[in-house]
Amino acid sequence: MSTVIRTERVSKAFAGKLAVDGVTMRVAPGSIHGLIGANGAGKSTLLRMMVGLMEPTSGWVEVLGQRVRKDADALRQRLHLVGEDVALPGSFRVMDLIQYGRFAYRTWDEGRCRALLKALQLPERAFIRSLSRGMKMQLRLLMALSARPQVLLLDEPTNGLDAVVKRQFLQLIVQEVAHTGMSVVFATHHLDELERIADAVTMMYSGRVVMTGELPQLQQFMKRVQAVLPDGLPFELRQHPNVVQVEESGQFCALVVDGGCETAANMVQALRTAGATYTEVVNVGVEELLRLTLSKEGYTRDGILLS
Amino acid sequence: MASFFPKALVFKEWRQQRWWGLLFLLVLAGPEVLVLTVRLMRIWSEQDAQLRLTMLEMIRFTLAAMTGQADNDSGGLEYYAFAAAAFGSIILSYDRSHGGLWYTLSGPFTRRQVLRVKATLGALFLMASLVVFAVLLYALNLGAGAGLPVHAFLRWLGCEALLQLACFVCGLMGATLVGQVYVAPLAGWLIGGLPLALSVYVQLLTGPNSANWVFTMTHLLEQFAPLYYTRGFPSGPSAMFFVCTGCWILVGYFGVQQLFRAISLERMDNFFLFPGLWHWVVFGGCCFVGLVMAEESSVDEQVPAPEMLLKHAVFTVLLWLLVRWLIRWYRKKFLEVS
Numbered sequence: 001m002s003t004v005i006r007t008e009r010v011s012k013a014f015a016g017k018l019a020v021d022g023v024t025m026r027v028a029p030g031s032i033h034g035l036i037g038a039n040g041a042g043k044s045t046l047l048r049m050m051v052g053l054m055e056p057t058s059g060w061v062e063v064l065g066q067r068v069r070k071d072a073d074a075l076r077q078r079l080h081l082v083g084e085d086v087a088l089p090g091s092f093r094v095m096d097l098i099q100y101g102r103f104a105y106r107t108w109d110e111g112r113c114r115a116l117l118k119a120l121q122l123p124e125r126a127f128i129r130s131l132s133r134g135m136k137m138q139l140r141l142l143m144a145l146s147a148r149p150q151v152l153l154l155d156e157p158t159n160g161l162d163a164v165v166k167r168q169f170l171q172l173i174v175q176e177v178a179h180t181g182m183s184v185v186f187a188t189h190h191l192d193e194l195e196r197i198a199d200a201v202t203m204m205y206s207g208r209v210v211m212t213g214e215l216p217q218l219q220q221f222m223k224r225v226q227a228v229l230p231d232g233l234p235f236e237l238r239q240h241p242n243v244v245q246v247e248e249s250g251q252f253c254a255l256v257v258d259g260g261c262e263t264a265a266n267m268v269q270a271l272r273t274a275g276a277t278y279t280e281v282v283n284v285g286v287e288e289l290l291r292l293t294l295s296k297e298g299y300t301r302d303g304i305l306l307s
Numbered sequence: 308m309a310s311f312f313p314k315a316l317v318f319k320e321w322r323q324q325r326w327w328g329l330l331f332l333l334v335l336a337g338p339e340v341l342v343l344t345v346r347l348m349r350i351w352s353e354q355d356a357q358l359r360l361t362m363l364e365m366i367r368f369t370l371a372a373m374t375g376q377a378d379n380d381s382g383g384l385e386y387y388a389f390a391a392a393a394f395g396s397i398i399l400s401y402d403r404s405h406g407g408l409w410y411t412l413s414g415p416f417t418r419r420q421v422l423r424v425k426a427t428l429g430a431l432f433l434m435a436s437l438v439v440f441a442v443l444l445y446a447l448n449l450g451a452g453a454g455l456p457v458h459a460f461l462r463w464l465g466c467e468a469l470l471q472l473a474c475f476v477c478g479l480m481g482a483t484l485v486g487q488v489y490v491a492p493l494a495g496w497l498i499g500g501l502p503l504a505l506s507v508y509v510q511l512l513t514g515p516n517s518a519n520w521v522f523t524m525t526h527l528l529e530q531f532a533p534l535y536y537t538r539g540f541p542s543g544p545s546a547m548f549f550v551c552t553g554c555w556i557l558v559g560y561f562g563v564q565q566l567f568r569a570i571s572l573e574r575m576d577n578f579f580l581f582p583g584l585w586h587w588v589v590f591g592g593c594c595f596v597g598l599v600m601a602e603e604s605s606v607d608e609q610v611p612a613p614e615m616l617l618k619h620a621v622f623t624v625l626l627w628l629l630v631r632w633l634i635r636w637y638r639k640k641f642l643e644v645s
Contacts, residue, residue: 054572070418103314
């Protein structure tokens, strides 16, 4: 089994409007796979289809070699969704929910649960409704990791967490992947944290996958070429079809070019011919990659100037 | 192999439902507990007669208001059946409206298991409270010196249990059709009274001089409504009662199971969980209003059936077209994103 999650032309329509549109993606075993995109891109819907909470309108989802259906109870012993909109029962105390987990999951690890309870400093006797948003998310993670799933789906798990807890949270995920070989799909808007931990990324826009692959491979797709040009950037280079973005500040200019390393090398050569005294090629960060890709897809927002 | 009653779900439902169940028990058996307490007070102390009498009057008034059966000492039937339907709908829709169903279903359980555990625990609560209620009533009857024979009491208890279960299933059905937690009990009651309403509809349509077979049919139809039996059994339970409650419990539960399985979780917040229901509900409402309009527009009381039918059809169709247009206009104006 070379993939733990496989989706094939998966679509989901709500009232005739496509929220997910023909998504085909693969998640490798033991990897952290980031799912990124603008608001309403269809990330959460896709995760819900992976866990069987929603049924695709067309296409199919396969997790751990099994087709996901509505009553995928056996599969959900090995697959866990952690998401904010999956509400925990507020009338339960923390210890009640843990008891529920003990009964529900055959692979429940009591030692792990106790260790996490201590590390996350969750009050056992507190009612869940009295916990803060961040604490609830930590409790969800505790439940998920104590059940020792083979696949963990995280839907914006770090929303509402402070910087210290966020770091602890991400460390836990990375540790778990390293120790148990668990696979993680991580939908988030916090691209900096994704860049630190993800092995692969899928970018979505308007329900479609606009880019998917391993992170270094995606970063090869776009490069930032920086140069110092005493005579300024020639017009033909500014209008070059591979130039996605131009930033200029005095003699310094930075061009983001698509088409990979070869195009970047050609651009460096062209800049030198145009009189560049200094040139450098650097990788584009995930955030910039997403912004530029979305911009190419037509998703832009003008800056707001308040008077 | 999947467990028939997963321990985790039983635990979760017990933790969530026990207070509802207790509240249900208190609301239902509360007045009887008070009456019994006062009667015990009378035994223990013969003093403060005025206070005791006032309390008794108040309790009698409460009972009468709740049950609508002031003269019937086995009161509580009507109220109890409605409460059973409400209880059925609440145990299913409350969890869902608070997002808890997402959590349960994202765990290793099938919808069938979830429904089974909810319905079984709910029915157990219902039966337990009925037994407490019945024992209290029996004690009150004994205290009043009018004790029922045990076999009559047991027969009453059995019939009452069947009726409550049928109403409970109606409540479950209401909650599988309507997503709004406060409207779902109403939907349960409407479902329980649907055959009764249909019977009234046919009677109104055919008029007072309808054929014998129509009369027989409408009479049978109304006996198929669980709410028909909330008036009690003046001459003992009929065979139709057992057929009706049996069908509602068994076939109704099967229907609920199929409906619950078919609900799309993304529609959990919708008013109707199955969008196609809108058409039927709107059409049904138009039929009723159309009939009332046809009745009201008849100057002569003895309108022939064909003429009545024609009037009814015209009013219904006109009303239906108007309502459809209004719904479309409302959606276009307020709901559609341009």
